[in-house]
Amino acid sequence: MTTHDIAVIPGDGIGLEVTPAALQVAQAAGRRHGFGFGFTEYDWSCERYRREGAMMPPDGLERLSGHDAIFLGAVGAPGVPDHVSLWGLLIPIRRAFRQYVNLRPVRLFEGLDSPVRSRIDLVVVRENTEGEYSEIGGRMSRGFPEEMAVQESVFTRAGVTRVLDYAFGLAARRGGHLTSATKSNGIVHTMPFWDELVRERAAEHPEVRWDQEHIDALCAKLVLDPGRFDVIVGSNLFGDILSDLAAAVAGSIGIAPSGNLNPEREFPSMFEPVHGSAPDIAGRGVANPIGAIWSAALMVEHLGHPQAAEEIVAAIAAVLAKGDVRTRDLGGTAGTEEFTQAVLSHL
Template structure:
């Protein structure tokens, strides 16, 4: 029997609640599909930062390096600035392990009410290690009238090309349509460079129809007509914004999963729900576990268990389609455990048809 060694970082807030739910679903899927997962938990979090002055220990990356994958619950807490929590844990992991693809599927499940009346089934491919989220820049003259802040964007040919190739290849295996997010009418250097590389890589993928949209117009079209989109590829900032917007259009950011992928598998990839730590509802047992459970399914697919991953997503879809178990963000009254038990029942009994 195959055994996978998974690093688990529950993190902060509702991460402590949805992570156990997702891992229990992984265990159930493993029993049905003939694999096991060994979980090693790390208490790296904002609470650790408050106690010890760091989100993770100095050798944290080395501790994670030998695992097959990393599962992250959430990062962030009141009293710890977001740039401290993110740059102290999440972003260093993404960059040390060359997780340059952030993959975020978006789907409107039967039984969920959307703010828009449309079928939604798309994937946002976000460049994950450079772009607008660079470390180059600084601040000068703090506290004085002439204070200034400079933040540099970094777009490299290698970095953009590899994420574009991933997105074009993904589109070729879906509906054959790719949309590139740009803003080359206003950002004079990096975005024209991005556009040129999109056109260049498109020639290597002749079977994929493609177009490009300025980010402002794309946001509007994603709300007004989301069903037209298949694969959307964007820079670090644009992909981040688009994926959260698309999740809200599909009913709730609580259902949104993500994968931080090293496609070459030279390093472990990391899987996490999109929703964040949600301190306003943490500890109440009402958090939606779908984003975490779906992220766990993406992890199993990456580890070579597509049938198990499909079964988990089918169980989520079946529970939502039935409609009697919904968390509060979806208009219901169910808690985290209620929804998790409903999914587990379908998987354990092999009843995952909606």
């Protein structure tokens, strides 16, 4: 039997609650399909930062590099600035392991209420290692009237091309339509460069229909008519915003999964729910585990078991369609454990 070696970082807040739920479901799917998991847990978190002054140890990336995949619960806690928690753990992992595709599927499941009346089944492909989230810049004259901050965006031909090729390839396997998020009417250098590369890569994928939308108009259209979209590709910042917006339109950010992918599989990929650590509900057992369970399904698919992954998502869909077991963010009363057990029963 194939056994996959998974690094597990539950992290902070509700990450400690939804991570065990997701891994339970992954294990159940594995038993049905003849594969298993070995889990190595790391206590890298804001609690560790408070205790030891760092989110992870100096050899943290080296430890992770030997695993088949990484599962992350959530990062963030009151009293620890977000830029400390993210740049001390999440972003170094993404960049060291060249996880340049951030994959965020969005779907309106039967039985869920949505602010819109539309079919929703799309994927946001976010560039994940450069763009607006660069380390280039700084602050000067702190505390003086002329204090200033400079943050540089970095768009490379190699970085943009590889994420576009992934997005066009995904669109070819799905509905055959790709939308590029841009803002070239206002951002004068990086976005026209992005647009040029989209046109170049589109010529290599004639089977895919494509268009482009300015990010402000795209946000409006994603709310008014999300059913028109199939694959949306965007820069680091635009993809981040669009995927959270789309998840909210589909019912709750608590259901949103993500995969930080190294498509060449030279390094481990990392899978995490989008919802964050939610300290206001942490420890109460009420967190929605769907985002984590769906992220586990993305991990299972990435590890080479597409049918098992489909069954996990189908189990989520079946529980939601039945309608008697829902967490509070979806209008129900079920806790994390009750919803997880309902998914397991369908598996």
